[in-house]
Amino acid sequence: MMKVCILLLIFPITVMAKTVEASSLLTDQPSQNKTLSIHLTNRSSVEEIDHLQQQLNQETIIRLSLTKQLYSLVSDVIAMKTAMAKMESRLQKCEQLINPAHSTNDDTELKISRIQRDLENLTSDCFNAKLDKDTVVFNAVVTKHGHFERNTPVNIIYDQVLYDTHNAYSNQTGAFTAPIDGLYVFTWSTLVADKKIMNTELLVNGIRKGLGNCNNEANNGYESCSNTVPVLLQAVDEVSIRSTAGNYIYGYERSSFKGWRT
Incomplete structure (x- = not known):
């Protein structure tokens, strides 16, 4: 009889404990869901702010470009x-x-x-x-016939400047000095008499950037040759034409050196 009474006392307590535990679990679940929802909301807000900041930066860059x-x-x-x-x-x-x-x-x-x-x-x-302020163009020609030692490289001097927007070409040294940075195109033409040769190279600060061949040693009559080379230049870079193997160049404005910034 005593054991039955003890069991009757213990059973309600056990049931109540399990009920409280279950109730606690049910109560904690909405709290966790609420915390997760807050985290997701905060993350979404941060992403939207970052997106708006990027758009604002792009609009600022565009506005500065238009102002310039x-x-x-x-x-x-x-x-x-x-x-x-x-x-x-x-x-x-x-x-x-x-x-x-x-x-x-x-x-x-x-x-x-x-x-x-x-x-x-x-x-x-x-x-x-x-002319735009950034337009650079020049044209220089040889007015007198030139006679040289065949295997002695020499700088070709185009002594008459027909036009030069920035006074960048020197008819004393034969060098063109870039006034501003940019992509330039240079072209030079050479006329030689029969049995003559004038092979040339285009130099940028003394470094070869292009070659020209005008070999007429085995032929009669005149031979005209031309070459075109594009190069990227920085301000004060020097460009010139030098012979590699040459003994003659025809004058009377038939041989020229010209260039322009694109």
Whole structure:
């Protein structure tokens, strides 16, 4: 009888303990789910903020690029207005000079000479106004026949400069000095007489970047040869043409060296 009473006392306590444990488990489960939901929400918010920050950075870069282009356009417009003002001033001078009344023949000739000079300057200003500040181009030619020792390399001097936007080519040394960085294209043409040769190379800071062959030693008549080489240059790099095996080059502007920045 005593044992039965003890068992009746123990059984409700065991049942209550299991009930409390189950209730605790059921109560903790929503708490864990809530914590996980908060973590996922925070992670999503961070990703959205990062995405918005990237978009903001891209828009800032685009805005800075557009601002830079705008400043460049404004600078170009100011330069064009300055050139136009100079041209208008010269035109006014021309109109003042064209008035032959009460003038002698000497005065008339002097006025005509001034008009011609002003027109030449005006043409030059118009040409330069059309050129972009980054446009680089030159053209130089040989005016006199050149005679050399066949196997002695020499720098070819193109003594007459037909045009040079940045005064970058020297007709004293035969070297072109790059005024700004960029991709340049150089071309040179060589005319040789019969039984003559003029093989050449294009040098950048003394290093060969291109070869030209103009061997006419076994032939009669004249031979014309040309070569084109593109090179990447930095400002102050020097480019020149040198013979590798040559004893003659034809002048009278038939042999030339030219280049431009693309």
